[in-house]
Amino acid sequence: MPDTVTIIHTIDDVRTALQNAKTPVTLQTAPDAIFYAGSLYLLMMFQNAKAEFPDVQATFILDCGDAGAEAVSAMQMGHTHIRSTAPEPLLVKLKDIARQLGVCIISA
Numbered sequence: 001m002p003d004t005v006t007i008i009h010t011i012d013d014v015r016t017a018l019q020n021a022k023t024p025v026t027l028q029t030a031p032d033a034i035f036y037a038g039s040l041y042l043l044m045m046f047q048n049a050k051a052e053f054p055d056v057q058a059t060f061i062l063d064c065g066d067a068g069a070e071a072v073s074a075m076q077m078g079h080t081h082i083r084s085t086a087p088e089p090l091l092v093k094l095k096d097i098a099r100q101l102g103v104c105i106i107s108a
Contacts, residue, residue, distance in 0.1 A: 005061070014049035017058075024057035028083060032065035039064075039074035061106060068094065075103045083108060 005026045006017050017027055029042055039062060046060040061081040064071040068090050071082050075098060084094055085108045098105045 011045045011049050014046060015052065018049060018053040018056045021053075021056045021058070024059070026059045026061065028061035029063045031063050034062060034064045034067055034070045034074065039070065039077055039079060043074075043078055066090075072097055075101050080104065081106065 005028045006013075007030055008014050008017065008027045009030055014027060017025055027046070029037070033042060042062055043060075046058075050056075050058060050060075059081055060079075061083050062074050062079045063083045064074060064086075066084070066086045068086060071084055071086070071094055074082060080102070081104045082094070082098065083106045084091055086094060091105070091107055095105050095107075097103075
């Protein structure tokens with residue numbers, strides 16, 4: 001996990017973080033964002049803002065809370081970093097799927 005993570009809520013938060021970046025940045029959705037915004041919306045939000053600042057190195061972490069199926073779906077949609085608070089038995093399965101898909105799982 002990076003030293004500094006900026007929690008983002010809106011595309012304006014993403015733009016501000018990218019615009020002010022002097023070094024690579026790590027942006028993470030608010031806790032459990034997958035439940036109220038959906039993974040596709042959040043992926044598009046990040047990709048659209050990132051397209052405005054192509055020279056900024058940024059990592060985007062989707063917080064999936066304790067969701068299992070939603071986390072797998074997010075990985076399949078193209079998210080490359082997932083934060084999970086899933087219980088250990090489910091987390092083991094998510095990490096195996098993530099490994100197969102080249103996705104990084106950050107467990108809380």
